[in-house]
Amino acid sequence: DGGITQSPKYLFRKEGQNVTLSCEQNLNHDAMYWYRQDPGQGLRLIYYSQIVNDFQKGDIAEGYSVSREKKESFPLTVTSAQKNPTAFYLCASTPGVRGTEAFFGQGTRLTVV
Amino acid sequence: SQQGEEDPQALSIQEGENATMNCSYKTSINNLQWYRQNSGRGLVHLILIRSNEREKHSGRLRVTLDTSKKSSSLLITASRAADTASYFCATDEGPGGSRLTFGEGTQLTVNP
Numbered sequence: 001d002g003g004i005t006q007s008p009k010y011l012f013r014k015e016g017q018n019v020t021l022s023c024e025q026n027l028n029h030d031a032m033y034w035y036r037q038d039p040g041q042g043l044r045l046i047y048y049s050q051i052v053n054d055f056q057k058g059d060i061a062e063g064y065s066v067s068r069e070k071k072e073s074f075p076l077t078v079t080s081a082q083k084n085p086t087a088f089y090l091c092a093s094t095p096g097v098r099g100t101e102a103f104f105g106q107g108t109r110l111t112v113v
Numbered sequence: 114s115q116q117g118e119e120d121p122q123a124l125s126i127q128e129g130e131n132a133t134m135n136c137s138y139k140t141s142i143n144n145l146q147w148y149r150q151n152s153g154r155g156l157v158h159l160i161l162i163r164s165n166e167r168e169k170h171s172g173r174l175r176v177t178l179d180t181s182k183k184s185s186s187l188l189i190t191a192s193r194a195a196d197t198a199s200y201f202c203a204t205d206e207g208p209g210g211s212r213l214t215f216g217e218g219t220q221l222t223v224n225p
Contacts, residue, residue: 040220041218042215042216045213090155090156098143098205100161101158101161102146104155104156104157107155109153
């Protein structure tokens with residue numbers, strides 16, 4: 001089945017640690033996105049990538065980093081510089097053509113302990 | 114910054130009633146999409162309406178778009194308890210519509 005997979009579903013981080021969230025898609029989509037969602041809030045764009053080896057900052061990129069070495073993969077690293085990382089993180093992909101629907105993973109819930 | 118802003122933030126209705134949610138946006142768009150999110154899950158695409166369309170239907174969903182007012186509405190008719198979820202509008206921004214930006218969402222509760 002084609003889809004987009006995020007792992008892990010739950011992640012716990014100690015203060016000062018970097019953690020990496022995985023996002024993999026087998027939809028052959030060019031564009032991939034990372035969003036952060038806080039309780040009862042909307043989605044805020046962290047980073048997005050339209051093609052391999054290229055990505056752009058979203059609205060809240062500080063304290064996060066990404067890479068896009070393969071079309072299928074767009075991992076997100078939450079660095080120790082992100083002071084309030086506890087949130088629900090969602091990855092999405094689109095074919096990259098304007099006016100097409102986005103497919104979402106099931107999310108990773110990150111908690112700082 | 115949030116491109117789309119939904120209202121109301123929360124809506125509680127009885128089964129069988131209609132639910133209407135509104136979305137406003139700031140910049141020019143090529144299309145506007147509506148998504149649904151069950152608690153703690155990813156978003157699921159519901160419907161897309163292009164800027165040259167005024168109304169679109171899909172099952173019990175009806176979406177309208179008024180580009181002069183920069184607003185859209187989502188109507189769910191004959192609501193069911195299973196429709197309980199958060200609903201978000203999304204617009205494409207940036208060069209070639211490369212940024213997909215979501216609003217704050219409307220939390221819909223349908224009481225049995």
